[in-house]
Amino acid sequence: MQYGEAMMSLRKNELKKLYLIAGEEKYLAEKFLNALKAKLLPEAKQNNITKLDDTASVNDIIEACSTMPFFCDKNIIHVHSSLFREKKGKTAEKRELLFIDLLANIPEFTVLILETDEKPDKRRKLYKTIEKYGLVFEAEPVRAYNIGEWLKTKFKEIGKTPDTEAYEYLLATINVMQKVSLGFLDKELDKLALFTERRDIRKHDLIDILSGLxxxxxxxxxxxxxxxxxxxxxxxxxxxxxxxxxxxxxxxxxxxxxxxxxxxxxxxxxxxxxxxxxxxxxxxxxxxxxxxxxxxxxxxxxxxxxxxxxxxxxxxxxxxxxxxxxxxxxxxxxxx
Missing domain, CATH: 1.20.272.10 (Zinc Finger, Delta Prime; domain 3)
Incomplete structure (x- = not known):
């Protein structure tokens, strides 16, 4: 699921017990993760989220998921892990089967959020299990050919509409970038919303606002x-x-x-x-x-x-x- 679809599912309150946030685009991953946390818990209680990293074993994750929540309705477990790196051997295979069993049987009081910087192998049973029981958000690197959805969402968010010339100029500019910094674009478009009174955005508005690139x-x-x-x-x-x-x-x-x-x-x-x-x-x-x-x-x-x-x-x-x-x-x- 891409950014726009994933955010829409949150707005519709289509919440799951299992989430996978996968990919290199940190900005999108963080935006979705923050929106998900806000849906699951009020800001004052977000410190109660249990965070686990690469040092956590499958047993550690199972134990965390099985623990009843004390201070809120949901037991939120956030695991930033390299579990999706395929490992050979019988021991690794047993661990993966144990993990897959957990993913298929997450307790009602638990929400498990898995996050990885890697692009997971969609052919593996691990990925297919997450896709079956939860939501997979793919935070893929953004280029001109796939930034349209994010731009549409962003312009809607700031209440602006670029005309055809402005939009084509923006895409053409993004096309020459070796790596698109969504964090930078996000801040610059917020700035555009503050300093442009018109709802419609023209090419010269973008040239002025993006001059720092x-x-x-x-x-x-x-x-x-x-x-x-x-x-x-x-x-x-x-x-x-x-x-x-x-x-x-x-x-x-x-x-x-x-x-x-x-x-x-x-x-x-x-x-x-x-x-x-x-x-x-x-x-x-x-x-x-x-x-x-x-x-x-x-x-x-x-x-x-x-x-x-x-x-x-x-x-x-x-x-x-x-x-x-x-x-x-x-x-x-x-x-x-």
Whole structure:
């Protein structure tokens, strides 16, 4: 179950005795966990939640789940564990069977919340048991292609509606990020709600509010390079370097963007259409269309050589071999 669905189940009071919060996206995991705790217990009693970590054995968890609650109606057990790492051997197998038996027979007075940073194997009986008797919330890393649900929920929460241009700009910006910081986006969109009186959000509102993201300025540079606008690309590069933007931050965005164009160009030579390309690269349709237009500006060998040059630049930056015109040379060779 994804974030929006899981939060909706809480709003509808569709509470379970068993929860699994799994995945790398800490921000979403924490948001859901806090909402779940608020549903299960009043804030004043949340200190009564029993917390167990990796040192807890299956027997420790069974004992905690079997203990009658003293100070509240529910016995809440929160286990942050690596139990989902598959271990070989008869002893490990016995422990897992014991754990599965607990999951299928959790006492009525207990709510067990399991949390793991890993992506669990959905083929295992352990996972299937949790799915059968409880709710699985998948806190997956967020990218432009799967952030739509979170954005919809967030804009609804702050009472704002972005117009088409603003929404597409936001997704395009997120697309160039190596890693999306939902915590940062959450705070910035809260700020947007405070300082924008209009209900409708426009592109310039987002540009103003997201100016703290290093990716914003590098995004414009990547777009200029992808459009073969050398004059604009060099001007934006000079502006970023003068503003103190780290060269490695600029490089990361350029590598990601040019690498996408290279892949798209290759798929185009294989006869793939925009729908297939979008699926292969995990892009929302309008971003795929936009990048296809840019990819068509280049020969396949030009993009391949640029990716190689950027990888070489990455090595030079990390080993202190940087030269003043390193990026300029790459941009000139790409755009000429």
């Amino acid at each position: 290093p990716e914003i300025s590098a995004f414009a540079l990547a777009e200029a390079a992808g459009s073969r606008d050398l004059k604009k690309a060099l001007a934006l590069l000079d502006k970023q370097l003068s503003s103190g933007v780290p060269r490695i931050s600029i490089l990361i965005i350029l590598i990601r963007h040019i690498h996408q164009l290279w892949k798209i160009n290759f798929y185009l030579t294989q006869g793939a259409d925009s729908r297939i390309i979008g699926q292969k690269l995990g892009l929302v349709p309008f971003i795929a269309e936009k990048l296809i237009v840019q990819a068509k500006h280049f020969e396949l060998h030009t993009l391949r050589e640029t990716v190689s040059a950027l990888a070489d630049a990455d090595y030079k930056l990390k080993t202190g071999q940087n030269t003043p015109v390193l990026f300029e040379d790459i941009l000139i060779r790409l755009c000429r």
